[in-house]
Each structure stands twice: as structure tokens, then as C-alpha cells.
Amino acid sequence: MELNNKTIRLAADLQSDSIVDGPGLRAVLWTQGCSHHCRGCQNPQTWDFDGGAEVPIEMVFEAIDELEYQDGITFSGGDPMFQPESCSIIAKYCKDKGYNIWVYTGFTYEQLMKLSKTDPMIMEFLKYIDVLVDGKFKIKEKDLGCLFRGSRNQRLINVPETLKSGEVVLFNEDKYLGIDNFKRKKTYI
């Protein structure tokens, strides 16, 4: 792939061992820069658009090549949607290697649809995303019981199905948690 010295601003090195940012064992790319400034944000050090470090995308590829046992890659931050072109290049690289992709953003899906009209790179990035965790973290809606997200307003969106149908389709949490199986087993106790 021709990268033409493209870079991405990151808050940290690629983390290789998260089990809380999506299903299975995941690598997490912590992007730098976020203007949502949610009250109670756990990573305010990632807000500054001049913070972190500008890293060649080639170096991110090298870190991804070193992964061995991960099920997927999560883009978090910061808000990856402020760097849609660089993120889409990395997401395509991950997808070609067979990883599923989860992305955390402070924008809602509907806001991203509007923004994509003036920035086509947002749609390009969305094309590679399996699940989008959307919306700001709202401390009043904080709920430790929510799957893979901090507050109840945030949604786990099945992006391929949503793009196909034009309506927001949610990730099937019951299926993921095996709730149907659990209920079925209970009837036999």
C-alpha cells in the first residue's frame, strides 16, 4: 500500500491485551484528540489535539504485524473520528488480516452521517467497522452493567447491517451473552 508518509496522532503505543473494549482479547489503538470533553471522561489526557505523538502509519502496521492471539482491534481515544483518513487506512489493514473492528466515538451515528456529507473519509472509515460504540459518555447515565460501554445513552451499533438497511441496527447483546442458551438451560433444571 502506498502510504506517502501518512501519519496518525496517538496517545499511546498499541495496547495488545484488552478484554473490556469489545469481545475477546483485543488490541487497542488509542488516538489523540477529542473535543467532546465529556464530564467524567476517563482519558482527559487524550483531548489535546497537539498532545500525544505523531506516528507514521507504517509503524502502526508493524505493531499490528506483531500481534498473535488477538480476536480484534478497537479504535478508541480520544475520538478516532477526528482522524478518519488515517484510521480508515489502518482499519482496512486490520480487516485484510481478518480482525474484527470496534470503534468508540463521542459522535452519534446520526451526527457522523451528517459529517460524512462534507468529509467522505468518515464513510470510508465506517465501511471497515463491525461495531460502533456511539455517543458521549454521560455521567448521569453511567451504568456499570452496560456491556462494553460506560453510559446507557451509548449504543453498540452493528455497522454493516446499519449501512445496508439505512436504519440503526444494534449489535445483538443477548446473542453475544448467550442469554437464550441460559434461559433454555434453566427450563431443564
Ligand code: SF4
Ligand atoms: S468522547 Fe470519549 S475521549 Fe472524548 S471526552 Fe468523551 S469519553 Fe472522553
